[in-house]
Amino acid sequence: MSAQSKHDVFQAISDPTRRTLLKILAEKEMSIAEIAEHFPISRTGVNKHLHILSNAGVVKSRKVGRETRYILTPEPLVEIQSWLQFFEQYWDDKLATLKKYVEDNE
Template identity: 75%
Template sequence: MTDQSKQDIFQAISDPTRRSMLKLLAEKEMSITEIVRFFPISRTAVNKHLHILANASLVRSRKVGRETRYTLNPEPLVELKDWLTFFEQYWDRKLLALKRYVEENSDQT
């Protein structure tokens, strides 16, 4: 698979169902049949979501007999963590400013 055909990690996690699947697969390896039980969608829809996650390298699959089993592959999440870490500096500043504002204004009441 080339980088161009690889699913963008941010697009892959943009869907709440896929985020839920990642949490589920972080706990243990599961087959599609097991995963389907947790979602009010068809097996075909679950398979499509797993395909997107696999294209983003967020899940690994392996054949066990006639079934395919899936598990979380956390390594690509480092890219997401790095991106979010960059913005923490802005959140920290805003929270510090809010703290100062609240402390300054709480004396006036």
């Protein structure tokens, strides 16, 4: 797969349906039919979301007979965790400032 066709992990998880898909697939490997039961969209719609997640590397598929089964591959999500950890220092500072403000005004 070329780097140009590969989706960004951040873009892949930007959609709420895809985030829900990841939660479902974190529990177990599932077919498109099984996954589609969790959503008010068609199998084709689910398949499009799975394609984006697959291109980003956060799900992998395998053929079992005539069906394709999908499962979460969480390793690419480490990029997001690392990005968020950078900003934790700011959140901690803001919460500490808020706590001090509240305590000083009691």
